[in-house]
Amino acid sequence: MFSKCPVSFKILFKNKKKKTNKLLQIILNSGYKDVLMQSVVNPQNISFGNLHIEPKKFYVIAGPCSIESPEQFRETAAFVKEHGASILRGGIYKMRTKPNSFQGVGAEALQWIAEIKKEMAMPLISEVTDPRQIPALNDYLDGYQVGSRNMYNYELLKDLGTYNKPVLLKRGFSALLDEWLNAAQYVLNGGNTSVLLCERGIRTFETKMRNTLDLASVAYLKQHCNLPVIVDPSHGTGDRNLVAPMACAAVAAGADGIMVEVHPDPAEALSDGFQALNFENFKNLMSQLKPFVEAAGKTLVSYV
Numbered sequence: 001m002f003s004k005c006p007v008s009f010k011i012l013f014k015n016k017k018k019k020t021n022k023l024l025q026i027i028l029n030s031g032y033k034d035v036l037m038q039s040v041v042n043p044q045n046i047s048f049g050n051l052h053i054e055p056k057k058f059y060v061i062a063g064p065c066s067i068e069s070p071e072q073f074r075e076t077a078a079f080v081k082e083h084g085a086s087i088l089r090g091g092i093y094k095m096r097t098k099p100n101s102f103q104g105v106g107a108e109a110l111q112w113i114a115e116i117k118k119e120m121a122m123p124l125i126s127e128v129t130d131p132r133q134i135p136a137l138n139d140y141l142d143g144y145q146v147g148s149r150n151m152y153n154y155e156l157l158k159d160l161g162t163y164n165k166p167v168l169l170k171r172g173f174s175a176l177l178d179e180w181l182n183a184a185q186y187v188l189n190g191g192n193t194s195v196l197l198c199e200r201g202i203r204t205f206e207t208k209m210r211n212t213l214d215l216a217s218v219a220y221l222k223q224h225c226n227l228p229v230i231v232d233p234s235h236g237t238g239d240r241n242l243v244a245p246m247a248c249a250a251v252a253a254g255a256d257g258i259m260v261e262v263h264p265d266p267a268e269a270l271s272d273g274f275q276a277l278n279f280e281n282f283k284n285l286m287s288q289l290k291p292f293v294e295a296a297g298k299t300l301v302s303y304v
Helices: 007-015 017-028 031-037 070-082 106-120 131-137 148-152 154-160 177-189 215-224 233-237 240-253 279-295
Strands: 057-063 087-089 124-127 143-146 167-170 195-199 229-231 257-261 299-301
Touching (some): 106 131, 143 154, 148 177, 154 167, 177 215, 233 240, 240 257, 240 279
Parallel strands (some): 087 124, 124 143, 143 167, 195 229
C-alpha cells in the first residue's frame, strides 16, 4: 500500500516513525480509500427506473442537451429509442458560462416532460444545478446528473446522497482523479450507493477541441474502482465529427456506457448545437458501436 502513497507521505513515514500509526489511520479513514480500494458499490444494485445496470452490458444515454419544447423532446426521444438508446437525457436546467445564454426551460416544462417520458416508457436523467431543485425534480426523473461545474458543489452532493436515485457525477473540467473520487464519496457517505462516474473531458492547452477526452482515466478507474464509468464524447470533444470515433474508443477503454447529445436540427439548437448529433449521425453511431461492444464481450442494451 505504501508504494502507492505520495512521496511526501513516504518521507513522513521514514522520518517520523512514531507518527506512522496516526498517519496511516488518517489515510485509511479517507474517502479516497472507500471509493478506490473497497467494493462499496455493487453496480447491479443501480437502477434507472426498471433498467438495471449490469456487468457485461453497455448503455447509451441519449437526448438533447436542452429540452426546448414538447415537440423537440418527443421527436428526439422517439428517434433515439427506435435506434437503440438505453436511457433518455435532456436538460431542464442548464448551467451556462454566459449569463445571457439559454438557461433551460425550467420547472414549467415538467408536466409535458412527464407525459413524453410516459409515452416513451424510458428512464430519464437530467442535470440538477441547485439543491433546491431536487424535491420538484424527484417525481419526474429516474436519475440525477451533476455537471462538471458542480462536481465541487459539496452541499448539492450531500443532498443527493440522501435520495435513493442514481447520480451521474461528471468530472470537473480541471479535476484530478482524486478530487473526482472524493466528490463521489460525498454522495456515498449520505447512504446513496447508486453513483456512476462520467468522464466528459478536461481542460488542457489544446485548442482544436473543446476539451481533451481523458480515456486513460476510464481504463484506470475500471482497474481500481467499483463505480460504473460513462463517457461523454459530445462534451469531451465539442465536435460532432469526433463523437463516434471517441465513443468507440471509450468501449475499448472499458467504459460501461456513453452519453451523447442528439437534436433534430443541431444548427437551431439553443445550446451546444455544434457538438450535437443529428438523427442520421446517431443512427450511424449506433451501427458503428455494435462491433466494438461485441468485441469487448458486452451486450448493447436498448429500451425498444
